[in-house]
Amino acid sequence: NETLDYSYQKQLDLLQKVRRGVADVATSRKRLELQEAQTKIGEAFSGISDEFGDVGLAIQRAEDKTNELQARAGAMNELLETGALEDFSGTGGDDIDRQLAAMSSDNDVEMELQRMRDSLPASK
Incomplete structure (x- = not known):
């Protein structure tokens, strides 16, 4: 009887x-699944971050170029207004015409910047 006991x-x-081993295996599987999910999430966010960085750089370059062109146009206008440079463009016009043209150009730039902003994915 003791032998049976x-x-x-x-x-x-x-x-x-055996039960502990099965529980350990199940726990290890869940940890592995969780780690895989976290890795995929990290990769997805990294991709999104890279895309936003690229878009941000493109917008910054466009704004820098716009500022540079506006500065050049302003310098040219100032030279024309002071008579230091002669207007051979044939557009002629007085100061008001030039100001209206500059405002139209500024509006075009603003519309283009808004179009670029609208094309960005909405942040949550």
């Missing part, structure tokens, strides 16, 4: 070890 106890101990 001992054998039974050994079987129970082995069964407990």
Whole structure:
């Protein structure tokens, strides 16, 4: 009878070890799935971050170019107004015409910048 009790106890101990092993395997699988999901999320955010960085750089370059062109146009207008430079463009016109043309150009730039902003994905 003692031999049966001992054998039974050994079987129970082995069964407990098997159950713990199964639980450890299940836990390890869940940890692996979680790690894979976190990796995919990180990669997705990294891609999004790169895209936003590229878009931001493109917008910055466009704004820099716009500022440079506006500065050049302003310098040219100032030279024309002071008479330091003669207007050979044939557009002629007085100061008001030039100001209206400059405002139209500024409006075109603003509309283009707004179009670029509207094409960006909406942030949440």
